[in-house]
Amino acid sequence: MLRLAITGAGGFLGWHVRVLLRALGWPEPAVVTRADLTDPNQVAAKVAGVDRVLHLAGVNRGERAEVAGGNVDLAVQLAEGLRRCPTPPGALVFANSVQAGNGTPYGDAKAAAAGVLADVGLPFDDLMLPNLYGEHGRPHYNSAVATFCRLLADGGRPEVHGDRELALVHVTDAAARLAGIPAGGSWDPAMPALRSGVRALADRLTEIASVYRTGEIPSLLDRHDVRLFNTYRSHCFPAHYPLALPRRADARGELVETVKAHGGAGQTFCSTTRPGVTRGEHFHLAKVERFVVLRGSAEISLRRVGDTEVLRFPVTGTEPVLIDMPTMWVHKLVNTGPDELVTMFWTNELFDPARPDTWPEPVEAVRPSPVAVAA
Known part of the structure; x- marks a missing residue:
């Protein structure tokens, strides 16, 4: 049972990390807010002596300068607070992206943020996360899954204008990997990915929604079927019940x-x-x-x-x-x-x-x- 500190605790990934910790009875993590990050002494006080700091805060959408500068600034602020910590944390884990260094403002900023954090001198885990999906994701922000689910829950239909393959990981699996929780429940820190084209994903979710509209249960043959269904249901609740x-x-x-x-x-x-x-x-x-x-x-x-x-x-x-x-x-x-x-x-x-x-x-x-x- 580790003591954790988390940035980005109120976001999609941060909430799922905290839910998993709560299920397992781990201590409530120390939450480092955006306001805390502006004060390195406050950061140092919150992370002192914890086993692991999870840096989940980031800027995924916005103007190019906001995305590029925001991700680097957050890393710089956290790094300064860590350097002032009288009792350094045992490890630093960064929720990086497989897009790091891909030439986009977001990808290049994530790569630069990783460099800043690696220079702090703590044991560093630079975790390259693929596309994450799961319950209560924000449409048009967190993933195509969240966007498609919300459209379907509202009676619409996804439109796919370009197709490509996605590697999708359920967010609880990523939460377990970040927090250092071994396999043993419904989660898998090995983060097994669902590989699907965007169009095939839209069709799969459309079929789930169509079957479930009258309360019938769609085919749930593997863990990703179950998790896609649960993600869709999170966008239906509570409006569609009883x-x-x-x-x-x-x-x-x-x-x-x-x-x-x-x-x-x-x-x-x-x-x-x-x-x-x-x-x-x-x-x-x-x-x-x-x-x-x-x-x-x-x-x-x-x-x-x-x-x-x-x-x-x-x-x-x-x-x-x-x-x-x-x-x-x-x-x-x-x-x-x-x-x-x-x-x-x-x-x-x-x-x-x-x-x-x-x-x-x-x-x-x-x-x-x-x-x-x-x-």
Whole structure:
């Protein structure tokens, strides 16, 4: 268990690093803000004695001069603070890019920033990251995946005007690699890449959105299928939920189709819950989980990890709906009625007690977050 300090903690990659640390019960990282970076003494105070400093802050978009100067300036500010540190950190890790040194303002600035940081004299890991994708990425900023997902979630359709191959790495895998977390859960610090053309990626996400529009589960045959689906779902939540389920009734009773999965593993189970009793109070990093109340009344509540706002959905068995738990959102279900509650749960994978992907955290009592989560 390492003690970390992070720049760029409020960005896409920084938020995912903090979520992973939270899941594993590691100490909250020391957050070095942009304001801190302007004061080298403040930087020195925050990073003193930590095991690893992760430099994630950067400028990805903007005017050429802003992108070029911004990335170098951030590295220079951090380097000055590190040099003043009375107890130097054990290592410095830079979230660099495979575009470093490619002749663009961004690529050349990332290469120059790496040179500045390497000169500090600490053990230095210059990590060349490819395209990252994952939950809650910013459209038109973080990746084509985020842009396509938002367009599809809003009812649009991606347009591809030029095609090229992308190497896509899920952001949790990159977070594990940066933080020095070994494999052992749903993450892989080896950062296995999904290689896809832009057009093929758009078609794949369009198919996911088309199947999921009515609540059916698209084919989830490998880990990248699951993670692309979870990324798309993050752009659907909460506006697309709950989704009503059709009921068919005859003289024998009623039938409700709760899950239609087009391919991949899965597990279905039912539970009964006594009045006033709570289930859940945890989050998942990768697992897809569906709740459907079949009898009784309940409240399903959710909170995004690191945030404070709680979303609440009242549900009943008389009007069955589905709510799929978004990854990295803490959730719980409470029986709010006078009678026993019957709930059906579905997950996309068989339960593995050695790797349950269930990380306890209460929905209501939230630890204060030092910075806002990624947009």
